[in-house]
Amino acid sequence: MIRSVQIALSAGRGLSWQTAAQALRLVHCARCLAKAQGSLEVRSTPAEHRTEDARVGLNEAYTEGERDAILDTLNNASEGELSSIKLLRGKKSSSLVQYRKQHGPFLDLDSLVQVPYFQSKIAVKVFDSILNAASREQRKERKPEGRAPSRLVKPSIPAERLEAAESIVSIVFGTQKIAWAHMERNMNVCDWQQEEFYRFMKGTYHGHVYLEDISPVVSKIPRADFYVLEKPGIPVQNSSLFPVTLHLHMVEATLYALLNMRYAADGDHCVVSMARTTVGKHFGLMVGESRTSGVDTVKQLINASVSPGKPWVTFSQELILRYRHQFQTRSQKRNEEMCDALLQAITFYDLVT
Structure with missing residues (x-):
């Protein structure tokens, strides 16, 4: 349709100015529609593919020892203990415990994104917060007695x-x-x-x-x-x-x-x-x-x-x-x-x- 309007305009002489204006509006609207269709096509990537990519990224971002430490906290810490960790206060800790009761323990780090309030970026911050808390406890245990x-x-x-x-x-x-x-x-x-x-x-x-x-x-x-x-x-x-x-x-x-x-x-x-x-x-x-x-x-x-x-x-x-x-x-x-x-x-x- 856009191409036919362009041809008619190039001929020009057989169109009145009202008809030409309508044709230009049609061209503008057609371009907007094409642009919108293109953006929809970009966002039409299946959701499961994006989730799968994020899952791979979460697991690969941590060593085996770090993953074990994070999963131990996610699966065994009480709601009160989870609330003491930065970024797990309030609804996040209660939501995590509720999900754990319904679906069982977390088998990998990617499972956390299935819990309400936990997107991939939030999950990474939570994992780092858990590791930092564990590191602080280890420093306390290693603190020399001579400093007391x-x-x-x-x-x-x-x-x-x-x-x-x-x-x-x-x-x-x-x-x-x-x-x-x-x-x-x-x-x-x-x-x-x-x-x-x-x-x-x-x-x-x-x-x-x-x-x-x-x-x-x-x-x-x-x-x-x-x-x-x-x-x-x-x-x-x-x-x-x-x-x-x-x-x-x-x-x-x-x-x-x-x-x-x-x-x-x-x-x-x-x-x-x-x-x-x-x-x-x-x-x-x-x-x-x-x-x-x-x-x-x-x-x-x-x-x-x-x-x-x-x-x-x-x-x-x-x-x-x-x-x-x-x-x-x-x-x-x-x-x-x-x-x-x-x-x-x-x-x-x-x-x-």
């Missing part, structure tokens, strides 16, 4: 020094007390006591008074390879507790100065700080972000030390006689600092050395 102490105590101490510690003194302080527990590597408690301070947090308390009050206590603390202080855990955002925070930091700084006498000579720290939450997590004393009392845990440790079997911690006979009854009786003075000092010493040897 640097995360649990501050300042960082070389692992070999911590592992060589034959004895430590764990020190916990509050607004009125300083308590300490002297423990040996074999988890035997050699000394365990506390001192009360009646001037703490009362009126104007100058820096020299901290030195005057704390120095006699330090003279009673046994010698040890390391002194472990509980790190004050009061949030700085709570302005109403600023006086308490300042007091605790003053006590901490004074203890660092008095116990770390060798630092000026050799530059090696023998005083370190441990977070209160580290001890709480080790003994399961955390409720959310808050640390609960450790008194009941200490009671159990004391009772276990005099029971048949191998106890976790041992005490001298003198300490058992002195404290067993004291911790069993109900009293307003719960000796929280003493309990925390003991639990901190156990945590140090369990986690750090």
Whole structure:
């Protein structure tokens, strides 16, 4: 039809201008129709052929080991575990689990494109995300144990020094007390006591008074390879507790100065700080972000030390006689600092050395 119109126009002389205009419109429409037919022909490739090409690409893009790791996750991970992987949150993880229940395990990587919400490009990103998650877990498993102490105590101490510690003194302080527990590597408690301070947090308390009050206590603390202080855990955002925070930091700084006498000579720290939450997590004393009392845990440790079997911690006979009854009786003075000092010493040897 287009060719006949072109011939008629070339003759030209026998056509009116209205007829010529209609002929031009016909030519334009005919070309648009031909163009549309051509684009339809391009898209008429069978869908199964395109899917098959994509399937080949997915399988060839990964090694056998990578394919096994991906399929293991797709077939065995729960919906919650899948949701923890990037790009598998929400509808994708639930859709994947539902498909798995209806059709069985995935036999190859290409099967994933049959699941709703998973096109080829999305599938590739999901596979890479699964492999990256597995790689992170392997890095955690391969992480050297020597790096753990640097995360649990501050300042960082070389692992070999911590592992060589034959004895430590764990020190916990509050607004009125300083308590300490002297423990040996074999988890035997050699000394365990506390001192009360009646001037703490009362009126104007100058820096020299901290030195005057704390120095006699330090003279009673046994010698040890390391002194472990509980790190004050009061949030700085709570302005109403600023006086308490300042007091605790003053006590901490004074203890660092008095116990770390060798630092000026050799530059090696023998005083370190441990977070209160580290001890709480080790003994399961955390409720959310808050640390609960450790008194009941200490009671159990004391009772276990005099029971048949191998106890976790041992005490001298003198300490058992002195404290067993004291911790069993109900009293307003719960000796929280003493309990925390003991639990901190156990945590140090369990986690750090």
